[in-house]
Amino acid sequence: MLSRLSILPRVPFGRISYINSRPYSTEPQPEVVKQKNDSPFEKVTVFGAGLMGSGIAQVSAMSNHQVQLVDLTDEAISKGQAYIMKSLKRIAKKKYPESQPDQIKFAENIYSRIDFGTNPELAVSNADLVVEAVVENVEIKRSIFSKLDTVAPSQAIFASNTSSLPIGDIFSVLPDARKGNTGGLHFFNPVSQMKLVEVVKGSTTSDETFDKLTRFAIALGKTPVSCKDTPGFIVNRLLVPYMMEAIRMLERGDASARDIDTAMKLGAGYPMGPFELLDYVGLDTVKFITNGWEETYPELKASGISAPSKMLDDLVSAGKLGVKSGAGFYDYSKKN
DSSP: OOOOOOOOOOOOTTSOOOOOOOSOOOSOOOOOOOOSSOOSOSEEEEEOOSHHHHHHHHHHHHTTOEEEEEOSSHHHHHHHHHHHHHHHHHHHHHHSTTOHHHHHHHHHHHHTTEEEESOHHHHTTTOSEEEEOOOSOHHHHHHHHHHHHTTSOTTOEEEEOOSSSOHHHHTTTSOHHHHTTEEEEEEOSSTTTOOEEEEEEOTTOOHHHHHHHHHHHHHTTOEEEEEESOTTTTHHHHHHHHHHHHHHHHHHTSSOHHHHHHHHHHHSOOSSOHHHHHHHHOHHHHHHHHHHHHHHOHHHHHHTTTOOOHHHHHHHHTTOOBGGGTBSSSBOGGGO
């Protein structure tokens, strides 16, 4: 069940706080970064305060939207607040390198446009757009959208930030009246820096909804690309098989991880080699994607693209997930 936890009042800049999850404020808002393009939305609710959700909330606030960032626990909200403030401070230092007062004003102005809370139903009660950014589990995503559908405005658009799950499967549990107002918005990590957004049109996504999601991405200063609801969309459909083939080369003993990375960086001009990228993305994430493809898409299974890798499975079982765990194909313990 979606829980409601006690929340504390906001505190000054630079400190972590909780504020009550409430309908969007009607009070005058401070000046923030101006949008380059008109957004079709004013009020944006982001469900999930992890790195992706926090990043989406941040760039939405920076482009003049009123934002609600919601999660189920105070711990998750605290981490989201800390991530956003750290990111805003970094941006402020680059924008105003010689003026600390301007840095503080810049960060505070944007941060003040984000309300944080643990009451999902209230957070979506008058939202124009609801973006889900939680764990890649279709049942969890379905449960969230099913609950929010009963309290969100009928005209509100629901979007998933899934990187691998079929949009149609996620929204299949919703009533037909809502399905036209659903689609995919796949951002990339870190959201504040990565320019690309994959706008995914499911089989039930209306043209109007797809147009609004595309315009929203542009309003955030992103470059949208359109894609049908196909496995992995564009980037992951190409990238995941590439990374998996690199693992298979290592398993066969064709070359070392370091030499494969060096070859792709110097020979193909890639900024990161496949093993560096695997560790950055997260080995558990890649395993989850390929497992899902293997179970869901017979054509991918038949091609061998999604075939499991014992080396990858063993690393994930050992808790070696990449940069986030301190070790993956490479050891990052000395960098922490």
